Amino acid sequence: MKADSNTPKRVHQRIVDLRKLLEGHRILYHVYDTPEVSDTVYDSLMKELAELEQAYPEYDSQVSPTKRVGGDPIDAFQKVTHDIKQWSFDNVFSFDELTEWEDRNITLLIKNGITEKPSYVAEMKIDGLKVIMTYVDGVLTRAATRGNGEVGEDITENIRTVKSIPLVLPQPLTITVIGEAWIKKKDLDIINNERAKEELPLYANTRNLAAGTLRQLDPKVVARRNIQIYSYDIEGGAFTTQEEELNALEKFGFLVNPDRKVCKTLKDVQQFYDTWIDKRSEQDYGIDGLVIKINERNLWDVLGYTAKSPRGGIAYKFPAEEVTTKLVAVTVQVGRTGAITPVAELTPVLLAGSTVARATLHNADEIERLDVRVGDTVMLRKAGDVIPEIFDVVKELRSKTAKKFTMPTHCPSCATELSRVSIGKELSAALYCRNSECPAQHIEGLIHFVSKKGMNIEGLGEKIIETFHDIGLISDVVSIYHLKKSDIDGLEGFGEKSADNIITSINASRTVPLNRFLYSLGIRHVGEQTAKDIAKHFGDIQKIRTATFEELTSVDGVGDKVGAELVAFFANAKNANLVDRLLKEVTIIHEQKVGSSKLSGLTFVITGTLPTLSRDEAKELIEKHGGKVSSSVSAKTNYLLAGESAGSKLSDAQKLGVTILSEEGLKDMI
Numbered sequence: 001m002k003a004d005s006n007t008p009k010r011v012h013q014r015i016v017d018l019r020k021l022l023e024g025h026r027i028l029y030h031v032y033d034t035p036e037v038s039d040t041v042y043d044s045l046m047k048e049l050a051e052l053e054q055a056y057p058e059y060d061s062q063v064s065p066t067k068r069v070g071g072d073p074i075d076a077f078q079k080v081t082h083d084i085k086q087w088s089f090d091n092v093f094s095f096d097e098l099t100e101w102e103d104r105n106i107t108l109l110i111k112n113g114i115t116e117k118p119s120y121v122a123e124m125k126i127d128g129l130k131v132i133m134t135y136v137d138g139v140l141t142r143a144a145t146r147g148n149g150e151v152g153e154d155i156t157e158n159i160r161t162v163k164s165i166p167l168v169l170p171q172p173l174t175i176t177v178i179g180e181a182w183i184k185k186k187d188l189d190i191i192n193n194e195r196a197k198e199e200l201p202l203y204a205n206t207r208n209l210a211a212g213t214l215r216q217l218d219p220k221v222v223a224r225r226n227i228q229i230y231s232y233d234i235e236g237g238a239f240t241t242q243e244e245e246l247n248a249l250e251k252f253g254f255l256v257n258p259d260r261k262v263c264k265t266l267k268d269v270q271q272f273y274d275t276w277i278d279k280r281s282e283q284d285y286g287i288d289g290l291v292i293k294i295n296e297r298n299l300w301d302v303l304g305y306t307a308k309s310p311r312g313g314i315a316y317k318f319p320a321e322e323v324t325t326k327l328v329a330v331t332v333q334v335g336r337t338g339a340i341t342p343v344a345e346l347t348p349v350l351l352a353g354s355t356v357a358r359a360t361l362h363n364a365d366e367i368e369r370l371d372v373r374v375g376d377t378v379m380l381r382k383a384g385d386v387i388p389e390i391f392d393v394v395k396e397l398r399s400k401t402a403k404k405f406t407m408p409t410h411c412p413s414c415a416t417e418l419s420r421v422s423i424g425k426e427l428s429a430a431l432y433c434r435n436s437e438c439p440a441q442h443i444e445g446l447i448h449f450v451s452k453k454g455m456n457i458e459g460l461g462e463k464i465i466e467t468f469h470d471i472g473l474i475s476d477v478v479s480i481y482h483l484k485k486s487d488i489d490g491l492e493g494f495g496e497k498s499a500d501n502i503i504t505s506i507n508a509s510r511t512v513p514l515n516r517f518l519y520s521l522g523i524r525h526v527g528e529q530t531a532k533d534i535a536k537h538f539g540d541i542q543k544i545r546t547a548t549f550e551e552l553t554s555v556d557g558v559g560d561k562v563g564a565e566l567v568a569f570f571a572n573a574k575n576a577n578l579v580d581r582l583l584k585e586v587t588i589i590h591e592q593k594v595g596s597s598k599l600s601g602l603t604f605v606i607t608g609t610l611p612t613l614s615r616d617e618a619k620e621l622i623e624k625h626g627g628k629v630s631s632s633v634s635a636k637t638n639y640l641l642a643g644e645s646a647g648s649k650l651s652d653a654q655k656l657g658v659t660i661l662s663e664e665g666l667k668d669m670i
């Protein structure tokens, strides 16, 4: 029908009917997965609605299904304070712990004069991003991220594009709905392939992708990415059971995970859990475990909350993700300090969302303990945040050709016999090459010296250091400062310009802050933070060189191990000579305090890729203003500075209720 031949009243009615029809089809398709019309029919109805809304803007509406394509990009997310604090559940890892949880609850119920035994609803705990949607009189008015539980970010425009969320409820209810946003594993692959072509950083897993997508400033990007949201909770509704609540969500047009079960007892819960341990990897989404909630709302309410979580619910976590792969070879690395590390070369395998091809085997004792052989099928897991490790061997699959790996007796670089070193009264687990002239150690030492956190000599990458060392252009760290342009110009792969650049950055490094100078020396156990602590305390390189063990260990953050290494390092005549010669080449500057103390007393953790700052730059900026940066999220962390593709630190921070901060947010604070 032609829009202009209609009276406004008829047009309006047509618009209302179209919206209702399209909403019905959305529910059939996205909630029940039972579409009744083809995509093209749906699209043509949508097209008609869009045209009518354009011709009659007075009837246009923010909650029209046509708005799901995404509005205009925004500059930044607004902070929103949640009406109800967003809790997270406590975790249990075994049936025993789960039973203890029930016992505690029953005791508490009896104290309150209730003898009724609770039943449970077991739901999937999806590894996604929590979103909180507010409906006023049945209209979606706001959607926010969980943030720190009290304050999140307004992502309403992005959520409007998500088809598993109704823009309007069938009844004029004022409720808050909680859901978990996720993206299909196959969509992760597609998006990562595209990003790889554009040389953009890849998303580590589906959770990162969901989080990164919902925090896109351009809703059109979100609309393209096929975000799914499983809704699972209503705040403000009057339901007598959790089961009823989930069913109601479905009726309201939300997508609810069909894989849920009402369980009379914890035994039923355990059965459900056991079937899902195996099934979970086949799903389109990542599953952490199950969330077990007491079904009866009256019992839930009586139990109330601990300081951190509601007592009536608990997360029953699955074991950490583990995979098997093949050990192809074991190679040996010589570190800067001469430590020999065996490295497992693996058939590349996907583990917890990223591809792993190498893992540390730590030392010979560990290889012995595992009884791991080349050719073996090994079990691999992520240790802590990132480092993959082999934790077991599938011996049933060992072939006759599997070969025992024996640690070399001599250094692969200089052929010196390897030995253990004494650490206090004990011998080290690792073997060491003790040859102070070992080329591999020299090269590692040189790479450490020029690294960003050290002297920061740009343009002298690992390959160039190796080349220069191999052809005898550089020997020790001092020799870097003796390099001349004519030494480099004309070498294979180097022209006048690149030679110039290298000399320029070497010269630029001739003035250096004390902490970076100390770090660059590569003294064992003296990392970035320790170097800072020592530099701050002594403020002078000569004082550090002559400090006693007692003086050194009196510094906050300097333990016996570090103290002993420092004393031994500077007492060594060769090292003393090297430092003397180095000090003729470089000038140590004392960092001027040009910053503020606006961040003093605050601890930050940095994760992901920030829009403009590198992680080191962000760290420098925070420290300049008196803040501290630590490497892992704990209860002491005040802020998580998070960028694109943030890793598990983000979820750690969310679990601990740490405030998530963007680069923009950080800059606002200083």
Ligand SMILES: [Zn+2]
Pocket: 334, 411, 412, 413, 414, 415, 416, 433, 434, 435, 438, 439, 440, 441
């Ligand atoms: Zn060696």
